[in-house]
Amino acid sequence: MSSVGSDAGDGGHAVLRTKTPGEKASDGPSEVGSGWTRASCPCCVSGPVEPLVLLQLRSGLQQQTKDWIITLIATAVKQGGAALSAHPGEEPSGDIIVVSAPRCTLLRATEELGLCKAYHNGDMTAFSYHDRNNFQNADNVQVFLTVSERQYIVKYELEGMRAQRDLKIPGLPEGLRLQRRDNIWQKLQGAGVVRCMFPLNHEEKLKALSKAWYSGNQLTQPLDMIHEYFGGTVAFYFSFLDFYTWSLLPPAILGLVLTMFSGGVNKEALDSISDSKVAISSGDDDDEALTVSGHMIQAVFSMLWSTVVMEMWKRRKTTLSYRWGTMQLAERFSEPRPSYHGDMGVNPVTGRWEPLFPVWQRKLRMALVSVPMVGLFLGLVVLGMLGFYWGEAQVQTLHTEWDSLLSSALLYLPSVAHIVYTNALGTAYRQVALALTEFENHREESAYGDHLTGKILVFTFFNYFAVLFHIAFYKQDVPLLRKRLASLLIITQLVNQVTEVVIPFLVDRLFSAPKRSEKEEDPEEDKFRNQSNLPDFPGLFAEYIELLVQFGYLSLFSCVYPLTAVLLLLNNLTEIRSDAYKMCKLFKKPFSAPVAGMGVWQTAFEVLSFVSVISNCWLLLLSPRLQELGQENGITGTNALLVAVLLEHLLILFKMLLAILIPDEPDWIRVKREQNEFKSMQALGQQRQGAMDRYFIE
Numbered sequence: 001m002s003s004v005g006s007d008a009g010d011g012g013h014a015v016l017r018t019k020t021p022g023e024k025a026s027d028g029p030s031e032v033g034s035g036w037t038r039a040s041c042p043c044c045v046s047g048p049v050e051p052l053v054l055l056q057l058r059s060g061l062q063q064q065t066k067d068w069i070i071t072l073i074a075t076a077v078k079q080g081g082a083a084l085s086a087h088p089g090e091e092p093s094g095d096i097i098v099v100s101a102p103r104c105t106l107l108r109a110t111e112e113l114g115l116c117k118a119y120h121n122g123d124m125t126a127f128s129y130h131d132r133n134n135f136q137n138a139d140n141v142q143v144f145l146t147v148s149e150r151q152y153i154v155k156y157e158l159e160g161m162r163a164q165r166d167l168k169i170p171g172l173p174e175g176l177r178l179q180r181r182d183n184i185w186q187k188l189q190g191a192g193v194v195r196c197m198f199p200l201n202h203e204e205k206l207k208a209l210s211k212a213w214y215s216g217n218q219l220t221q222p223l224d225m226i227h228e229y230f231g232g233t234v235a236f237y238f239s240f241l242d243f244y245t246w247s248l249l250p251p252a253i254l255g256l257v258l259t260m261f262s263g264g265v266n267k268e269a270l271d272s273i274s275d276s277k278v279a280i281s282s283g284d285d286d287d288e289a290l291t292v293s294g295h296m297i298q299a300v301f302s303m304l305w306s307t308v309v310m311e312m313w314k315r316r317k318t319t320l321s322y323r324w325g326t327m328q329l330a331e332r333f334s335e336p337r338p339s340y341h342g343d344m345g346v347n348p349v350t351g352r353w354e355p356l357f358p359v360w361q362r363k364l365r366m367a368l369v370s371v372p373m374v375g376l377f378l379g380l381v382v383l384g385m386l387g388f389y390w391g392e393a394q395v396q397t398l399h400t401e402w403d404s405l406l407s408s409a410l411l412y413l414p415s416v417a418h419i420v421y422t423n424a425l426g427t428a429y430r431q432v433a434l435a436l437t438e439f440e441n442h443r444e445e446s447a448y449g450d451h452l453t454g455k456i457l458v459f460t461f462f463n464y465f466a467v468l469f470h471i472a473f474y475k476q477d478v479p480l481l482r483k484r485l486a487s488l489l490i491i492t493q494l495v496n497q498v499t500e501v502v503i504p505f506l507v508d509r510l511f512s513a514p515k516r517s518e519k520e521e522d523p524e525e526d527k528f529r530n531q532s533n534l535p536d537f538p539g540l541f542a543e544y545i546e547l548l549v550q551f552g553y554l555s556l557f558s559c560v561y562p563l564t565a566v567l568l569l570l571n572n573l574t575e576i577r578s579d580a581y582k583m584c585k586l587f588k589k590p591f592s593a594p595v596a597g598m599g600v601w602q603t604a605f606e607v608l609s610f611v612s613v614i615s616n617c618w619l620l621l622l623s624p625r626l627q628e629l630g631q632e633n634g635i636t637g638t639n640a641l642l643v644a645v646l647l648e649h650l651l652i653l654f655k656m657l658l659a660i661l662i663p664d665e666p667d668w669i670r671v672k673r674e675q676n677e678f679k680s681m682q683a684l685g686q687q688r689q690g691a692m693d694r695y696f697i698e
Helices: 063-074 103-113 129-134 147-159 184-190 203-215 223-230 232-247 249-261 263-272 285-323 359-402 405-410 413-440 445-475 478-515 524-532 541-560 564-586 600-622 624-632 637-661 667-697
Strands: 004-006 014-016 029-032 036-039 053-057 085-087 096-100 116-118 124-126 194-199 343-346 353-356
Touching (some): 063 085, 063 096, 096 147, 147 223, 232 249, 232 541, 249 564, 285 541, 285 637, 413 445, 445 478, 478 541, 478 564, 600 637
Antiparallel strands (some): 036 085, 053 096, 053 194
16 A cells, blocks of 8 residues: 655654645645545644554454544544544555654643753753744754654553544444543543554664663663653663662672671671571670671661662752653643543533542542452461461471481572562562552542552562561561571572573563564564564563662661672672663563653652661661670660660661752752743743733723
C-alpha cells in the first residue's frame, strides 16, 4: 500500500512515506499521501511523518472496525478523537496501526503536561502554546521534544479519548456500545480490540545509546541520552543508581580498613561466613578496644552517611529536573485514568461530564479489603520467619550430632529457603497489590501510583527486615544477626545476578533473538512487528526495592558487619550494566511519563535514614564487648540505656542540622525558579489589567 524507507530530512528516522499534502483545512481528519491520516492544521500539512507508537489489534478484526479506529485517532479532540496521525500498515486488513503526532498536538500537550522548555533567553520556562514562537526550536518538534516525550504524548492523547455522544462501534456487538463520556480507549482494550500499545524503537539511536551505556568502558552514565530515549522515569532511576553506587565508596573503604586493622572485626567477619568460632584472647585489651571503637565508628558513620547521601541526591535531582524541564510539574485538572469508573455526572471542580466515584466508597474499600489483605500477607511474613527459626534449630541439632561437612553445609539451608520464600511471597504480593489498588478506583494516575507504591513499601520493609529486627531487638543475638546479614548479602546477590543477568541473557539468545532476526531490506512493518515479540517491561518496582533493601542493610545494620558496603559496591557495578542491557535488549520500550524525581521512593529512603539512628544506637548497646566495658567501669544497664538514648537524640539533632545546612537545590536553580515565579506573577497581573481595561472600554 505504501513504500517504506528512511528520510534524511527526518534525522534518520524510519518513516512510512507520505506525499506532500495540499488539502484545505477542515474540522475532520483527512487522508494524505500513502496511508497517513492527519487532522488538518495549517502548521502540520507537510513533511515526513515519524512513526512513534504501534497499536496491535485483535487478529481477525473486521476492516470497518479498523477503519473506524484510524479515523477516530485523527479526529479533533473536541469531537472525541486524539488529533493524531494514523497509518494502517503495509496491509490495510492487517492487525497493526502505526501512530504519529502532528506538531500542534505535541505542543498543546506539552503545555497541558506542564513541561518547561528553553525560552529565547535560554532559561527553562513553563511552555505556553500561545507564546510558542518565543521558545527555542519550537518549530522543530524532534529537537524541541525528546522521542520519549513525543511517544508519551501519543499515549496521553489516545487514553484521553472520550465519546461525545452515544454511538455504536462498527463491527462490534451492540453490547459494546459507547455511552456519552465513556473512555473509548478503555472500552477498546476491555473488548480485546486493542491487544497492546508500545512505543517504537529507533534502531540507530538505540545502538548509539547502547554503545555509550553498557558496551564500552565508561564509568559514568549517559543520563541525557537515557532521558532523551527512555524518558524521565528510567533516567532518574539510573541517575540514582549511579549516584548511590559511587556513594558506597567511602563506607566500603572504611569497612575494609576496620576489617584489616582490627583483629576482632576481622574474626567476626570470618565467623559470619563460616561455622568456626575463633575466640578472642581476653588479654588482648588493645584489640578489644579497637574492635569496640571500630563498631562505634562504623555506626556513627553509617548514620551520618545516609543523611548526607540523601541530601546530596536532592540537589542532584533538582539539577536534573531543571535540565529536563520537569522541575515545575504540578497536578493538573486532567481527564481521569482510563480504568477509572463510576456513575456519570458533572465534575463539581472542572464542570466536565465524567465518571464520579464517592470518596467514602474508596475509603471503605481500602478499610474493609485492602488493609486486611495487606495484613494477611504481613502475617505470612511472620509465618515464614517462624519457619526460619524452626529450621535453624533443626539444622543446629543435626550439626551438633553429625559434625560433618554435610551438616556444615546444611546450616545455610534455612537461610536459602527463607530467601526463596520471601522472594516468592514478594512476587505474589505485587500482583495482589496491583489488583487492590485497581479495586480502590483512584481517579488520578499520581494517586494510583502513590497507593500502589505505599503497599509495596510496607510489605517490602516488613518482608526483608522483620527477621533482622527480631534478632536484634527481641533475641538480642548480635552474632546471629551478623551471620544472617552476611548470608542475606551473599546469597541474595548471587540469586539476583542469576535471575537478572544470566537467565534473561540465555532467554534472549536462545528464544527471543531468533524471532527478531531481520534484514536491512525487510519491510518496515515487519521490523515493527518484531518488536512486539519482546516481553513487556516489568517496571522499576523490583529495581527500586533492591536498592531500598541494600540501603537498609547498610544504614541499619552495617555496624555489625562492616563489609556490607564492599559487597554492595561490587554488586552494583555489575547491576548498572545488566539493567542497561535489559532495558535495551530484553524488553519492549516502555512509556515514560514526565517526572521530577523518584516520587515516594525518595521518602522511603529518607525514612530508613532516620530509623538508622535508632537501630545503630541499639546495636551498639547490645555489643557484648561494650557491655563488658560498662560493667568493668561500674556503668549499670539503666545508665547505659540513658546514655544510648541521649546519643540517639544528639545524632538525630545532628542529622536534622545537616539536612538544614545542605540546601535541597543549588543557589543558581533557586534564583531561576524564583525568576520564573516572578514572571508568572507579572504575566498574571498583565492579564488581569488587560481584562480590566477591556471592561472599562466596553
